[in-house]
Amino acid sequence: MPIEDIKLKFAQNLKNIMQKRNKTQSDLVKDLSFRQATVSDWLNGKKYPRMDKVEKLANYLGVSINELLMQSVPESPVPALQLTDQEKSMIKKYRQLNADGKSRVDYVLNMEFDLVNNSAEKEEQNLG
Incomplete structure (x- = not known):
């Protein structure tokens, strides 16, 4: 598969997972200390992240690395947990x-x- 197709597939998978997790581009920048331009390039299929960044994204979003990289992301139900602000904060810290x-x-x-x-x-x- 050409690298351009891989970049676009990664971008699509990342967007879909972010949407399911109610995460924005700003969340990735702020919570993971990524550069705004870098995240934008990933989401637009212009660049592909290094594997350490893919791993960090996967941990943060609560998915496997394969789900970010695969050709088709399987539909997995998002748990209907209602988390308190304190629980959300603790999870963010844990993922770091x-x-x-x-x-x-x-x-x-x-x-x-x-x-x-x-x-x-x-x-x-x-x-x-």
Whole structure:
């Protein structure tokens, strides 16, 4: 496939995914520290991002790298979760972390979740 077709397909996939995730070009620029002109060139099919940028986009948009690069993006249902502003902020921060940072956050969340569940189980045992 010619490089021009690849650029256009990437642009189409990126636009579709951004629309499904309610993300704008400005969101990408602000949240990922990309240059406005660069994002514009990607969305217009003029340029193609380096793989590190593709990975950053995929993480930010909550999709696989393949979904950004594939010939046809499969229709996957977007979860109908209603997130609070605080939850949205936390997700944005989480997506900015590297693998080690995400691992540490996951560990803390799992520990807190286990602590809460263990407390509830102990309370049930004391009542029963």
